[in-house]
Amino acid sequence: MTPIELLQELLRIDTTNPPGNEEPAAELLRGFLADAGAETHVHKSGSGRANLLARLPGPTDVPALVLVSHSDVVAVEPDQWSRDPFGGEISDGCLWGRGALDMKSITVMHAAALAAVASGGEPTRELIMACFADEEAGGREGAEAVLRDAPAAIGFADHRPPPEALGEGGFGLSGIVDRPLMPIVVGEKSALWLELHAQGDPGHGALPPERQANINLARALTRVAGFGTPRVHPVMRKQFSILAEDASGTQGAVFKALASEGGSRVARLLKRPLRARGAIATLLSDTITPTKIEAGYKHNVVPGYASASLDCRLLPDTDVDALVARLQKTCRNYEVEVREHARHGGPVSARSPLFETLEGVSRDLLEAPVVVPSLTAGMTDLRYLRAAGASAYGWVPLVLDRESLATIHGHDERIKLDDFTRAVRAMTAVVRSACS
Ligand SMILES: [Zn+2]
The missing domain is CATH 3.40.630.10 (Zn peptidases)
Structure with missing residues (x-):
C-alpha cells in the first residue's frame, strides 16, 4: 500500500x-x-x-x-x-x-x-x-x-x-514574510477555562430592579475580555531576531525592534497594527474570550442569575494563579463570581538534537524557508x-x-x-x- x-x-x-x-x-x-x-x-x-x-x-x-x-x-x-x-x-x-x-x-x-x-x-x-x-x-x-x-x-x-x-x-x-516560514513549535499557550456566575434581583421587565444579573455579567465581561498587554516571550524574541535578518525595510525594522531588549514595549506601541495581522498578535498576548453566555428565559422577566464561559489562552510564562486572583477581584465589583473549570498547559521544550535535525531537513527539503522556533x-x-x-x-x-x-x-x-x-x-x- x-x-x-x-x-x-x-x-x-x-x-x-x-x-x-x-x-x-x-x-x-x-x-x-x-x-x-x-x-x-x-x-x-x-x-x-x-x-x-x-x-x-x-x-x-x-x-x-x-x-x-x-x-x-x-x-x-x-x-x-x-x-x-x-x-x-x-x-x-x-x-x-x-x-x-x-x-x-x-x-x-x-x-x-x-x-x-x-x-x-x-x-x-x-x-x-x-x-x-x-x-x-x-x-x-x-x-x-x-x-x-x-x-x-x-x-x-x-x-x-x-x-x-x-x-x-x-x-x-x-x-507572512517573503520566503515561506517554517516554524518548529517548542511550546503552546496554556488554556484556562473559567466560569462567571453573576447574581442580581429577579423581577418584572416593566419594573426593572436595581441589581440585575445580566447587566452585572455584561459589565464584568467588558472589563475582563479581550487581549491582554502585549509582551514578547523569549521564544518569540528568538523568532523575531531570525526574521529580522531575513526581512528588509519597515518589516525588518519592526522585527528588529520586537527582538530587542525593549521588545515588549514595542509590542505595546504596535498593538493595533499587530492585531490587524491576526495570528501573530495571539502569540504576543494572553487572550480572554467569552464563548458561552446563558441568561434569561422570558421576554418580560428579569433573571436573578446569569453565567458565561471564558476561554483564556495564556503565554507559557503567565502566572496563572495571579491572573485568576486579578479576575476575581475585578469581577467581585459586579457581583460576579469566578470559578475555575479546567487548566491545561505544559512547559516549553529547550533545543535538543532533534530540533537541529528538523532545522536541517526544513532547509534542505522545502522551498528554502526561514526556519524559526515558535x-x-x-x-x-x-x-x-x-x-x-x-x-x-x-x-x-x-x-x-x-x-x-x-x-x-x-x-x-x-x-x-x-x-x-x-x-x-x-x-x-x-x-x-x-x-x-
Ligand atoms: Zn490535530
Missing part, C-alpha cells in the same frame, strides 16, 4: 469525535505497520477508545523518538463541502477529506517514515509511533490515558532519559508529553497558504498530492537521521 492509498483508506473511516470511533483507523494502521516489521499494540482507554502504538526496538539508554498524532477528527457540515468529506476522493491534484491536514496525512507521514527505518535494520534508538484517540476533545481517552496506563509504551521509564517527540502544531506558512496558540497532545519531561516539537513539513489553513476544522479540507509526497520524504529524512 502506498502512502497515498493508506491516507485514502484512513480518510474513508469516519472518526468524528464525538464519538471518535478510532478503532477501525487504529486497526488499519496496525496492519500497515506490522507488515513493515513493527511491534504493534492497540491500547484501549477505560471507555474503550483505541490508541495505536507501534515500535521498533532499539537501545534504551538513549531517549526514544516518539511520533505523535491523532486519528480522530472534528465534525463536518457535509452540505458545505464540494466533495464527500469521507470519500477519500482524488481530484484537481488534491486528496479530499476531513483529516487531510489535521492530521491523518501526518499520521501517514509518520507511518511511512517508520516503515522506511524498519527496512534499514535496527535503529540506533527506540522508535515509537503513537496515534492517539480523542485529541479533538481534550485527549483524556487518548494521550492522557496512555501516559497514565502505559508510559513505557511511549518511552517514559525510570532510569531512562525522557523521550524526544514530534507532533502537530507547526505547519509551514506562506504569505509557540502555538492552539493546544495539542504534545503538552502531555512535555509535562512528563519530553522534548517535544510541533513540526509538519507542509507549507500552507491562508486559504488551505482555513480548511482545517473548516470546509473542503484537502491536501495537494505533490505536497504530501514531498512531506513524506521530508518526514522520512528526519526520522532516519534521528535514528541513525
Whole structure:
C-alpha cells in the first residue's frame, strides 16, 4: 500500500469525535505497520477508545523518538463541502477529506517514515509511533490515558532519559514574510477555562430592579475580555531576531525592534497594527474570550442569575494563579463570581538534537524557508508529553497558504498530492537521521 492509498483508506473511516470511533483507523494502521516489521499494540482507554502504538526496538539508554498524532477528527457540515468529506476522493491534484491536514496525512507521514527505518535494520534508538484517540476533545481517552496506563509504551521509564517527540502544531506558512516560514513549535499557550456566575434581583421587565444579573455579567465581561498587554516571550524574541535578518525595510525594522531588549514595549506601541495581522498578535498576548453566555428565559422577566464561559489562552510564562486572583477581584465589583473549570498547559521544550535535525531537513527539503522556533496558540497532545519531561516539537513539513489553513476544522479540507509526497520524504529524512 502506498502512502497515498493508506491516507485514502484512513480518510474513508469516519472518526468524528464525538464519538471518535478510532478503532477501525487504529486497526488499519496496525496492519500497515506490522507488515513493515513493527511491534504493534492497540491500547484501549477505560471507555474503550483505541490508541495505536507501534515500535521498533532499539537501545534504551538513549531517549526514544516518539511520533505523535491523532486519528480522530472534528465534525463536518457535509452540505458545505464540494466533495464527500469521507470519500477519500482524488481530484484537481488534491486528496479530499476531513483529516487531510489535521492530521491523518501526518499520521501517514509518520507511518511511512517508520516503515522506511524498519527496512534499514535496527535503529540506533527506540522508535515509537503513537496515534492517539480523542485529541479533538481534550485527549483524556487518548494521550492522557496512555501516559497514565502505559508510559513505557511511549518511552517514559525510570532510569531512562525522557523521550524526544514530534507532533502537530507547526505547519509551514506562506504569505507572512517573503520566503515561506517554517516554524518548529517548542511550546503552546496554556488554556484556562473559567466560569462567571453573576447574581442580581429577579423581577418584572416593566419594573426593572436595581441589581440585575445580566447587566452585572455584561459589565464584568467588558472589563475582563479581550487581549491582554502585549509582551514578547523569549521564544518569540528568538523568532523575531531570525526574521529580522531575513526581512528588509519597515518589516525588518519592526522585527528588529520586537527582538530587542525593549521588545515588549514595542509590542505595546504596535498593538493595533499587530492585531490587524491576526495570528501573530495571539502569540504576543494572553487572550480572554467569552464563548458561552446563558441568561434569561422570558421576554418580560428579569433573571436573578446569569453565567458565561471564558476561554483564556495564556503565554507559557503567565502566572496563572495571579491572573485568576486579578479576575476575581475585578469581577467581585459586579457581583460576579469566578470559578475555575479546567487548566491545561505544559512547559516549553529547550533545543535538543532533534530540533537541529528538523532545522536541517526544513532547509534542505522545502522551498528554502526561514526556519524559526515558535509557540502555538492552539493546544495539542504534545503538552502531555512535555509535562512528563519530553522534548517535544510541533513540526509538519507542509507549507500552507491562508486559504488551505482555513480548511482545517473548516470546509473542503484537502491536501495537494505533490505536497504530501514531498512531506513524506521530508518526514522520512528526519526520522532516519534521528535514528541513525
Ligand atoms: Zn490535530
